[in-house]
Amino acid sequence: MSRPLIMIATAVVAFTIGRLTARPAINRLRAHLTDAHRQLLHDPLTGMLNRTGLHTAHQALAQTTPARPIIVALIDLDDFKHVNDTHGHDHGDHLLKAVGERITDVAALHGGIAARLAGDEYAALLPAHTDDLDRIAELFTALIAQPVTLTEGGATVTVTASVGVTLADTSDPLTDVALHRADIAMYHAKHRGRNRHATYRPGMSMPPTPHQRGHRLRDRRQPISGASA
Structure with missing residues (x-):
């Protein structure tokens, strides 16, 4: 060679x-x-989408034309601090994961997605195949309220949730319109006694200040930790 x-x-x-x-x-x-x-894009505790992941998914929906209606649900656990104080943060984390799985199942059943936004606050985006928002909100509250066994052979706890739902378009800003309306509705559910749901109606505003819980984690843009205090 x-x-x-x-x-x-x-x-x-x-x-x-x-x-x-x-x-x-x-x-x-x-x-x-x-x-x-x-x-x-994902919450390390539950494996669900986090806030960034939810916004990314919504941006993908917003790029589809024409704009389509979606159901936006905001879900906040009632008195979750009591679970942490009574059973400890590890068990609180277990509960957050169990609730996250249930919310994800409901969202997937309707062809949607779910996310853990912060602490004990979750959100879901669902295609608006139906305008029966109350039925979907009831499904979330009923499934979340089912007892959760924290450990094998251990304590069983029941936690409830307040759920706010709204109808929005994929072209609507997620934070300033869709989640904001769902947030208002969720606070009305809290105001009515918790373990309830409320649907946003045009002109609906926040309930009286004493019934609000102050600035939410979502508004302060705090990072997600394992369990809410």
Whole structure:
């Protein structure tokens, strides 16, 4: 074999070996990027979408034309602090995961998505196949209120939720319109005695100030921790 051919063959072999050697590193980098992307969009405790993930999903819906109606639900657990104080934060985390699974199941049943926004606050976006918002809200409250066994052979607790629902368009801003309306409705559910749901109506405003819980985690943009205090 002539010298030029030997040099070419050597270069080809070196290039091939280099690619084979680099492939594991490239695969590791891809896996790392995939994991980082998932962490960016998902809540580490429940595995549900987080706030960023919910906004990303909504942005994808907003890009579809024409704009379509969606049902937006905001779900807040009632007196969750009592669970943490009585059973401890580890059991509180277990409860948050169990509730998250139930909310995810309801959302998936209707072809939608669910997210944990912060602490004991969740949200769901559902295609508006029906205008019966009350029925969907009742399904959320009823399923969440089912008892949860915190540990195998351990304590069983029941937690309730206040649910606010609204009808919005995919083109509506998520935070300033859709979630804001659902938030108003949710506060009305709290005001009526908790373990209830309320549907946003045009012109509905926040209930009297004494019944509000102050600035919400969502409004303060605090990061999600394992369990709400």
